[in-house]
Every structure is written in structure tokens, then in C-alpha cells.
Amino acid sequence: MNTLEEVGEFTQIFDALMSLMRKFLFRVLCVGPIPTNISFIMDGNRRFAKKHNLKGLDAGHRAGFISVKYILQYCKEIGVPYVTLYAFGMDNFKRGPEEVKCVMDLMLEKVELAIHQAVSGNLKGVRIIFAGDLNSLNERFRAAAQKLMELTEENRDLIVVVCVAYSTNLEIVHAVRKSCVKKCKNGDGAVVLEVSDVEGCMYTSAVPDPDLVIRTGGGDRLSNFMTWQTSRSLLHRTEALWPELGLWHLVWAILKFQRMQDCLQKKKKLD
Amino acid sequence: MLSLRVRPPTSFDFRRFNAGYLERQWRLSRDCFLSFSPKVEENRGVRFGVKSSKSEVSFTAAEEEETLPEELQPELMPKHVAIIMDGNGRWAKNRGLQPWDGHRAGVEALKEIVKLCGKWGIQVLTVFAFSTDNWIRPRIEIDFLFSLFERSLKSEFQNLAENNVRISIIGDSSKLPKSLLRVINEIEEVTKNNTRLQLIVAVGYSGKYDVLQACRGIAQRVKDGEIEVEEIDERLIEEELETNCTEFPYPDLLIRTSGELRVSNFLLWQLAYTELFFAQELWPDFGRSGFIEALTSFQQRQRRFGGRKS
Numbered sequence: 001m002n003t004l005e006e007v008g009e010f011t012q013i014f015d016a017l018m019s020l021m022r023k024f025l026f027r028v029l030c031v032g033p034i035p036t037n038i039s040f041i042m043d044g045n046r047r048f049a050k051k052h053n054l055k056g057l058d059a060g061h062r063a064g065f066i067s068v069k070y071i072l073q074y075c076k077e078i079g080v081p082y083v084t085l086y087a088f089g090m091d092n093f094k095r096g097p098e099e100v101k102c103v104m105d106l107m108l109e110k111v112e113l114a115i116h117q118a119v120s121g122n123l124k125g126v127r128i129i130f131a132g133d134l135n136s137l138n139e140r141f142r143a144a145a146q147k148l149m150e151l152t153e154e155n156r157d158l159i160v161v162v163c164v165a166y167s168t169n170l171e172i173v174h175a176v177r178k179s180c181v182k183k184c185k186n187g188d189g190a191v192v193l194e195v196s197d198v199e200g201c202m203y204t205s206a207v208p209d210p211d212l213v214i215r216t217g218g219g220d221r222l223s224n225f226m227t228w229q230t231s232r233s234l235l236h237r238t239e240a241l242w243p244e245l246g247l248w249h250l251v252w253a254i255l256k257f258q259r260m261q262d263c264l265q266k267k268k269k270l271d
Numbered sequence: 272m273l274s275l276r277v278r279p280p281t282s283f284d285f286r287r288f289n290a291g292y293l294e295r296q297w298r299l300s301r302d303c304f305l306s307f308s309p310k311v312e313e314n315r316g317v318r319f320g321v322k323s324s325k326s327e328v329s330f331t332a333a334e335e336e337e338t339l340p341e342e343l344q345p346e347l348m349p350k351h352v353a354i355i356m357d358g359n360g361r362w363a364k365n366r367g368l369q370p371w372d373g374h375r376a377g378v379e380a381l382k383e384i385v386k387l388c389g390k391w392g393i394q395v396l397t398v399f400a401f402s403t404d405n406w407i408r409p410r411i412e413i414d415f416l417f418s419l420f421e422r423s424l425k426s427e428f429q430n431l432a433e434n435n436v437r438i439s440i441i442g443d444s445s446k447l448p449k450s451l452l453r454v455i456n457e458i459e460e461v462t463k464n465n466t467r468l469q470l471i472v473a474v475g476y477s478g479k480y481d482v483l484q485a486c487r488g489i490a491q492r493v494k495d496g497e498i499e500v501e502e503i504d505e506r507l508i509e510e511e512l513e514t515n516c517t518e519f520p521y522p523d524l525l526i527r528t529s530g531e532l533r534v535s536n537f538l539l540w541q542l543a544y545t546e547l548f549f550a551q552e553l554w555p556d557f558g559r560s561g562f563i564e565a566l567t568s569f570q571q572r573q574r575r576f577g578g579r580k581s
Contacts, residue, residue: 090577168540170505173505176486176489176490176503176508179490180489180490180500183490183494184490184493193486194483195483219572220546221546221547222543222545223577224543224544227540227543228478228482231478231536232535232536233533234532
């Protein structure tokens with residue numbers, strides 16, 4: 001008779017218990033150094049859909065979005081200040097037009113959902129930044145992305161960089177163009193570009209370089225994702241597909257990062 | 272990115288290393304560096320070594336053939352392999368040797384890999400010999416490294432020329448000793464028309480430096496009015512990079528030894544879709560078997576370059 005309420009209560013108790021256990025686990029994890037910026041290459045959505053016989057071109061990507069929410073929640077609880085997500089690369093436009101449209105529509109739907117949550121105060125300290133060549137995307141997405149960035153600009157608890165229409169090579173081209181325009185105005189002497197000039201004009205200039213890159217789906221490559229920024233990052237890959245990525249994968253990756261921290265610090269001092 | 276692969280720790284087992292080293296030295300002494308007809312080569316082994324002529328290690332006939340091992344398929348061989356030769360110092364430390372002994376062992380390992388690349392149809396091999404980060408090492412080690420490099424180039428000059436290998440050096444050469452620069456220029460000039468294998472040695476190199484120098488060149492051309500800002504694109508930057516010395520500037524496979532899971536500022540732009548392989552062995556221990564494992568792993572991968580495999 002009271003089944004639904006009992007189930008609801010049971011779920012709440014279970015969630016509270018899980019949350020308490022996570023808190024304890026993260027307290028232990030935080031004894032060691034935590035990466036400042038974790039970046040995720042979210043590979044394996046379509047294989048996940050195929051594995052579980054999910055219908056629809058965007059089924060895998062919808063499952064992937066659920067994974068995004070959990071991972072962001074865990075990162076926030078751990079206290080990771082920055083998270084970067086590789087949502088859609090410039091080379092992904094090579095996929096079938098139907099799939100590209102599906103993914104774009106899904107992203108627009110989620111961005112609009114995030115806008116509602118931001119307006120109603122439910123985004124809880126999360127700032128969202130879109131990095132990439134937004135001019136190559138449709139007008140509606142561009143406008144929604146801009147609005148979401150403005151609404152969440154003041155939030156500081158967790159800064160999420162979502163890379164859309166992104167590729168490092170294009171990012172460097174864009175940065176060179178911008179820094180050329182700046183530098184070529186000054187005087188008649190030789191133009192000397194410095195690393196700081198190029199880095200200052202990159203899409204991801206607002207956030208520090210990733211300390212840890214996690215690639216799901218078993219692939220062992222960077223796929224034109226932040227190859228400049230990840231030159232000294234720890235590269236961790238897992239066979240789990242992106243929608244399967246869970247708490248333990250994240251904890252394992254951070255433990256690995258902590259183990260290799262000494263070497264990483266020495267290399268960083270060289271810059 | 273390698274953690275799933277568990278290999279026996281060859282670098283810690285003295286006897287295993289000894290056997291592997293003996294086998295390498297024996298092969299080197301009966302099959303000269305990069306030559307395809309047997310010739311005796313002077314043994315340049317490590318100090319703690321070993322005279323190879325009386326090795327008890329069996330030498331299988333398969334290793335002498337020029338054909339690929341059966342695990343590898345010729346149509347799936349990478350055109351360009353890049354290697355970060357990490358672990359010489361640790362290898363020497365594990366044996367209670369000086370760092371320069373590790374580097375000497377590293378050169379022997381490199382010779383073996385170059386030979387295999389030439390035999391197995393790999394067109395370009397890029398090796399990360401000395402990074403901009405390595406300038407902080409003790410002066411004595413840096414001087415040794417450059418003199419070892421100079422001696423190796425001089426001693427292998429003839430072999431490279433005869434075996435149709437082209438050598439190119441990339442990186443910031445402004446801090447290299449003049450004598451080394453002279454040898455480099457000479458060997459680049461003499462081997463520039465060779466076609467069998469191109470060996471690119473990155474000395475004083477960093478990926479960011481490479482991209483930056485390309486961007487500086489482009490920025491100066493914009494300033495001089497040669498090109499417009501809007502004309503700057505990926506192709507233009509690619510043409511200015513130091514890897515413009517080769518027809519295949521993008522590595523298909525990057526191998527890093529010694530278990531480090533990092534790219535360490537090597538070939539930044541060019542690594543966009545390169546398959547990465549991280550080997551646990553230290554570089555002097557990474558021989559033929561490690562190379563075959565890396566190539567096998569490469570051949571099993573699905574490369575999509577952002578698209579979809581239908």
C-alpha cells in the first residue's frame with residue numbers, strides 16, 4: 001500500500017549512505033595531491049549503445065550525458081577545480097550527417113536544460129565555458145552556449161570547459177592569427193612571438209593545463225585534443241566505454257596521478 | 272596508457288639482461304649496423320659487458336631473415352614511427368653504472384631498431400634524443416651525450432650512406448657544439464638523396480618550440496605583407512614546422528619506453544592522431560621483441576581519425 005513511498009524513502013536512505021561513503025573515500029583520497037584540471041576524452045558512446053542494443057542514433061550519447069553528470073558530481077565532491085570535456089571535435093564532422101545532426105540536437109537540448117537549471121539556481125556553483133570554433137556551429141547553439149556562459153560566469157566551485165568544434169591544430173591557427181594581429185600593429189621591427197602570446201590567445205586560455213587526461217573506450221591516442229596543453233600531463237586510458245565510466249575508474253586514475261606526482265612536479269618546474 | 276600489460280621485469284633481472292645483451296652484441300658483431308650482408312663490426316659494448324663472440328644464446332634463423340615476423344602484416348606497417356628513448360639513466364643506475372654507460376647502451380639499442388625499420392619497410396623513424404628539458408642535466412653528462420652523438424654519427428656515416436638511409440636533425444641547434452654541427456651538416460648533405468629509411472633525430476627539440484618557430488616565421492611574413500592574416504591555416508603551419516623535411520611528417524605510432532605515461536613535449540602538432548604505445552622496459556632493454564609488441568599492438572588498432580568506421 002505504501003510501496004512507492006517506501007521505495008522513495010529507501011532510495012533516499014541509500015543515496016544518503018552512498019554519499020556518506022563517497023565523502024569518506026574522497027577525504028582519504030584528498031590526503032594526497034589532487035589534479036588541478038582533469039580532462040576527459042569521452043569515447044565509446046556508440047559502442048555502448050550497440051553493446052546494449054539501444055535504439056536510436058543518439059542513444060549512446062544520451063547514456064554518455066548521464067555519465068557526464070555523475071563524473072562532474074564526483075569531481076566537485078573531490079574538490080577538483082577544473083574539468084575539461086572533449087564533447088565534439090572538428091574531425092567528428094566527418095561522421096554521417098544524420099549522426100552529426102543528432103549529436104548537435106542533443107547538445108542543444110542539454111545546454112537549454114542547463115540554462116533552465118542555472119536560472120532556477122540549481123547549477124550550484126558550476127561555471128561552464130565552451131571552447132572551440134563556435135562560429136562553425138548553428139546560430140541557435142551559439143546563442144544558447146553564449147547565454148549559458150554568461151549565466152554561470154560568477155560561479156567558482158567547479159569550472160567545466162566543454163570543447164565543441166575543437167581541435168588543437170585549429171586552436172593554434174586561431175591563436176596565431178589573433179597574436180599576429182596584435183603584434184603586427186607594433187612598430188617596424190621583427191615580430192617575435194612568445195609562447196605566452198600564443199597561449200594567451202587559445203580557446204582554453206582561461207584554465208590551467210590539464211594534469212591528468214583520461215581517455216575511455218580503450219583508444220591510445222589524443223585525437224587532436226589539447227596536444228599543446230597536455231604535453232606534460234599524465235595520460236591514463238581505460239578500456240571502459242564512456243557511459244560505463246564510474247567512481248572507481250576516476251579514483252584509480254587519481255591514485256595513479258598521485259603515484260607519479262613527484263616526476264610531474266620536476267617536469268613542470270622546467271617551464 | 273599501458274597499465275593493462277604486465278611483463279616480466281627484464282630490467283631488474285641481471286641474468287636475463289645479460290643474455291639479451293649477449294644476443295644483441297653477437298648479432299651486431301655478425302651483422303653490421305644497417306648492412307644487409309654480414310660484416311664484422313667493432314664491438315662498442317657497454318663497460319660492464321661482454322665480448323659477444325662466444326655467446327651461448329641460441330640465434331634463431333628467423334631473426335636473420337629480412338621478412339617480417341609472422342605476427343606482423345606488411346600492409347598494416349606504419350609509415351612513420353616515433354620513439355621517445357627514455358630510461359638510459361635509470362638502466363645505468365639499476366646496474367650501479369654511470370649515466371654515460373646507459374647512454375652508450377641506448378645507442379646500441381637505437382642501432383638495432385634502425386636496422387629493423389630499414390628491413391621492415393618503415394619509411395621514417397623519428398627519435399627523441401635530446402629535449403630542451405634535458406639542458407638541466409649536469410654539464411658532464413651533456414658533454415658526453417654530444418660527444419657520443421658525434422662519434423656515433425662519424426662511425427656510422429659510411430653504413431648509412433651505403434644502406435640508403437637519410438639522416439635529418441631537427442631542433443634548436445644554436446646551443447650545440449660547433450664540431451657536432453659540422454658533422455651534422457655534412458651527414459645531412461651526403462645522405463639527403465637516400466630513400467630507404469629517413470632517420471630524424473630530434474636534438475634540442477620541443478614540440479612547443481617547433482610550433483612557435485613556425486608561427487614566428489608566419490608572423491614575420493604577415494608583417495612583411497607576404498601573406499594576409501586570413502590566409503594562415505593548418506597547411507601553412509605544417510610547411511613551416513621542422514618536420515617539413517619528410518614526406519610523412521605525422522607519426523603513425525609513438526613508442527615511449529620506461530613506463531612513463533607522457534608525451535613530454537615531443538612532436539606536439541604532429542601527434543594529433545598518432546597511436547601511442549607505452550612500454551615498461553627501459554630503452555636499452557627495448558629490443559626487437561619490444562618493437563614487435565608495439566607494432567603488433569598498432570596493427571590491431573582501429574584508426575578512425577575522428578570519423579566512423581562503417
